[in-house]
Amino acid sequence: MDKYFKYFLVALLPCIFYYGFYFKFGINAPFADDWSVIVGLVIHFFHSQEGWLDKFLLLFAQCNEHRELFLSIVTVAQFAILGHINFFYLNLIGGLSSLGILIVLYKILKRYRHPEWLIIPISFTLFNLAYFHNLYWPVSALQHNVVVFLIVSTLCVLDYSQGGIKSFLLANFIAFIALFSSGNGFIVYIAAAPLIFRYLKLYRILWFLSGAFFFLLYIYNYEHPVQRGNFLGNIFLFKGILGNFFAYWGAFASSFFESGSVWMEPVCIAIGALVFFTFIYKFWINRKDFFKDQKDYRFKLSLFIFLLCTVGIYSLARANMPISNVFESRYAINTTLILLLYISSVR
Structure with a gap:
């Protein structure tokens, strides 16, 4: 063993x-x-x-x-x-x-x-x-x-x-x-x-x-639900997009707050900004590792791209909704993955 x-x-x-x-x-x-x-x-x-x-x-x-x-x-x-x-x-x-x-x-x-x-x-x-x-x-x-x-x-x-x-x-x-x-x-x-x-x-x-x-098969005969915001209609809602975006990256910290706390959103947004830009910095300074197969850089970068696209799509699609929706429990598997990737990237 x-x-x-x-x-x-x-x-x-x-x-x-x-x-x-x-x-x-x-x-x-x-x-x-x-x-x-x-x-x-x-x-x-x-x-x-x-x-x-x-x-x-x-x-x-x-x-x-x-x-x-x-x-x-x-x-x-x-x-x-x-x-x-x-x-x-x-x-x-x-x-x-x-x-x-x-x-x-x-x-x-x-x-x-x-x-x-x-x-x-x-x-x-x-x-x-x-x-x-x-x-x-x-x-x-x-x-x-x-x-x-x-x-x-x-x-x-x-x-x-x-x-x-x-x-x-x-x-x-x-x-x-x-x-x-x-x-x-x-x-x-x-x-x-x-x-x-x-x-x-x-x-x-x-x-x-x-x-x-x-x-293309996925979107064939696809009907946009009327209860969901339209992507094009949300594209200029910059405050909602950025708020959702950074809150999502820091949403794992919401576990330390009571539901409805006035501090939850600003703290998670601040932590999310720190996490996101730390990722950008770490991937940039380690960019040469992209060509080294003995390192896990490619795997981490792929995970980051998945999370980046997931968070970006959510932020745009829900830009017309309250930021507090980011903290819904069903999304926490993604925020847990963000935390795991962050810890592995900065250690």
């Missing part, structure tokens, strides 16, 4: 607490749009008179402003096996994505020979209850948690292979699932750029072409 695995076993202690909390307090009940999305999907899929092609396409159907392929597959599979919907297990599947993220980060630490003990603080940071919504809201858990796991998995596969066709195809498949499982899933094809440039020119071309093709 190597040292890395021994430390990984210790790092499972926060995981035990996290899932123990869920098994203690988790319930088998829908929340918010679970009823319309999950129950509606089951009724439509199993009790309609449509053909199998229409039912297959239903898995890719739009739900609010997203397509949620992974959620649809898991829901249909569960009902086909059990004969009923169990929201407790749907939440658990979404929650297990955090364990998947920990395993991916463990593989990256081991690959680049970082200190073995780092997996322990990573685990304590990752398994927090800031994103508690994703423990009892299946739609959120199977979207926000899962897409982060799928994206870091895609980046890990691309990073490990360094040019292999099998790994390239596997990464493209995972990226395809990510793209159709959340609104920010398509970012993986952009975020992977630092890693894909290790590959042959043909693979690079195929990667970006497949990403463009899948994105």
